[in-house]
Amino acid sequence: MKKIELYKSSLELLGKFIRNRSFNKLTIVFPKDSDLSLSKASERLSELIDECILRNIDVVVENIPYCFLVGYKRYIKEVKNDEKVKPKKCKECKYYEKCSGLWKSYIEKYGEGEISPITGKYLITDNERCMIEILLKVGKATTKQILELKNSPEFKDICAHCVESDDVMLTGKKLMEKGVVLRSFGPEGYIWSLNKEHFLVKKVQSWIG
Ligand code: SF4
Numbered sequence: 651m652k653k654i655e656l657y658k659s660s661l662e663l664l665g666k667f668i669r670n671r672s673f674n675k676l677t678i679v680f681p682k683d684s685d686l687s688l689s690k691a692s693e694r695l696s697e698l699i700d701e702c703i704l705r706n707i708d709v710v711v712e713n714i715p716y717c718f719l720v721g722y723k724r725y726i727k728e729v730k731n732d733e734k735v736k737p738k739k740c741k742e743c744k745y746y747e748k749c750s751g752l753w754k755s756y757i758e759k760y761g762e763g764e765i766s767p768i769t770g771k772y773l774i775t776d777n778e779r780c781m782i783e784i785l786l787k788v789g790k791a792t793t794k795q796i797l798e799l800k801n802s803p804e805f806k807d808i809c810a811h812c813v814e815s816d817d818v819m820l821t822g823k824k825l826m827e828k829g830v831v832l833r834s835f836g837p838e839g840y841i842w843s844l845n846k847e848h849f850l851v852k853k854v855q856s857w858i859g
Contacts, residue, residue, distance in 0.1 A: 651675040680713035692718035743767035790843035
């Protein structure tokens with residue numbers, strides 16, 4: 651059984667340890683003084699958990715809330731601690747009762763921006779992410795331009811199914827309902843742009859760096 655605390659240096663090494671399969675059980679702990687942000691850590695962690703599953707290693711993650719590892723809830727072990735807090739926005743999360751929260755010192759350092767309560771409205775599909783990434787790159791675009799860009803090598807692996815303008819319109823409409831995109835009308839039809847202050851836009855921006 652191996653216990654690893656997550657820092658920039660250990661995150662690099664973790665993949666190697668897992669590939670060498672030098673243990674059967676692994677506990678990954680996010681410590682109070684980690685030099686990583688939870689977004690950065692969890693981005694890589696989901697791949698590492700997948701590798702553990704593949705190599706039949708029992709893996710458990712501590713001190714990382716569910717909203718940072720959506721889809722990996724069963725690998726998270728809740729550890730209560732008086733130094734952890736749950737910000738006010740967490741009250742709308744369906745895991746509010748079960749979740750032990752985040753280190754208070756972490757919130758003081760990074761703020762609450764990365765936290766996305768699990769309610770459904772903060773989740774995005776591949777197509778929605780694709781549209782956000784395109785608009786982050788080009789600023790604004792018509793429906794036709796988005797359709798062309800999603801077929802370009804840069805975005806084709808993100809887009810799941812948009813094949814015609816109706817698909818882009820539907821994705822845009824869902825993002826509008828979430829307050830993520832704005833729509834105006836121009837000579838070539840709808841023009842889409844981003845609400846850059848929206849939490850999901852900031853989140854996708856942090857994923858792509
Ligand atoms: S939103 Fe709050 S309560 Fe929900 S999983 Fe994240 S930290 Fe926990």
